[in-house]
Amino acid sequence: MAGKNPSLKYHLSALPDPRSERGRRHLLLDVMIMAVLATLCGADDWESVEAFGEEQEPWLRTFLELPNGIPSHDTFSRVFRRLDTHAFTECFLDWTRAVRRKIPQDVVAIDGKTLRASMDADTSPLHMVSAWSSGNRMVLGQRAVDSKSNEIHAIPALLKVLDLRGCIVTIDAMGCQKDIAKAISGRKADYILAVKGNQKRLHQTIQAQFEARDAAPDQIPYGHCASEDRSHGRRVVREVTTLDAVRLLPEDLLLAWAKLETLVRVQSIAERDGKVIREDRFYISTMPMHEVEAIAEGVRSHWGIENSLHWVLDVAFNEDRNRTRKGTAPESGALLRHIVLNLLRQDTASKRSIKNRRMKAALNPAYRLEALMGFRQEDVN
DSSP states (O other): OOOOOOOHHHHTTTTTOOOOOGOOSOOOOHHHHHHHHHHTOOOSSHHHHHHHHHHHHHHTTOOOOTTSSSHHHHHHHHHHSSOHHHHHHHHHHHHHHHHHHOOOOOOOEEEEEGGGOOOSSOOOOOOEEEEEETTTTTTEEEEOOTTSOOOOHHHHHHHHOOOOOOOOOEOHHHHOOEEEEEEEETTEEEEEEEEEEGHHHHHHHHHHHHHHHHHHHTTTTTTTEEEEEEEEEEEEEEEEEEHHHHHHSHHHHHHHHHHHEEEEEEEEEEEEEEEEEEEEEEEEESSSSOHHHHHHHHHHHHTTIIIIHHHHHHHHOGGHHHHOTTTTTHHHHHHHHHHHHHHHHOOOOOOOOOHHHHHEEEEEHHHHHHHHHHOGGGGOO
16 A cells, blocks of 8 residues: 555545536535535435534534535535546545555455436436455445446446456356456456356356266365354355366367366255255356365355445445435445445444444544544554
8 A cells, every 4th residue: 555645535636526617616625525424424315414514514624624614405416416427436446446455365246236216217227336345345446337238348347447466356147258257367366257047058067067076076076165154043054166177168168268267066055944945056267176265255255245235335324215316426426325335344443333333423523534534443442
């Protein structure tokens, strides 16, 4: 992180103002920082952001200029629906690069989420593809999916702007595409891609190879590890088995996938109330077959994007009920929530939920300022 400025305020200062000079009564940086702080403290709409500003004006004036007082909720709404989302995303990417820790084999999970309430009579709901760093527990980047397209086109665009060197990129079956595998390898990263029926021949071939291995386990080299989870009366056993793709796949199929080395099967057996559910899932990976523990961890970590990002955005930020619809506001608002979530995740000393951290920020000015500036762990209680 040497030579990089971790200050969010520093990076937001580069954001171009979408308003005409004649109509500007409030500084854009003041508007953006207030929106971040209000969201940090629990505000989920522009009226609440304005209310936060009015109640906290003396405190805000200690580090913001506020030449014409607190902006109205209409001002916040106008700014966010006119923001250049490309420029806003660039500010976000520069900031995350500055605060992100480089972790060997950091699992970067890529997945999409639909903002259901952003739909109206004339437009489809906004669908965002996000990259989640498991090691840093933060959003690294996001890309909106064009209403006439799908994730397959948004994922390569997102990959181009991320620093993935030395990481393990995980994507569900939608992203299991030859061009995406090639793009990940081109970024000097490994991949673990889920394989389902959209890659019919690959899926059938992998399944057949594992069936052959099960029939003659002593004749086919493999890697294996297992884990067991127990919670709320439910027991889940997961077995991960790996095979050598170079040895077992037909040459044309092997060469179609960039640097493919390993076939993966994850077998899950879930028991609850006397009922047993079995499931097999298949993956391909550039990682060597013998790194089965790391592969298993990559698969487990991918599920974290649902629990640590998508679920938190819905439960702690009410994202699925956010009815912001005009202009670029849905995408800018999603990016604002990602910023706040990243700020709160930097408090690694806290065991509180994100919802309760937002409450603490609302009640404790020192905590909210520490979050904005970047937590120093020795000062966080």
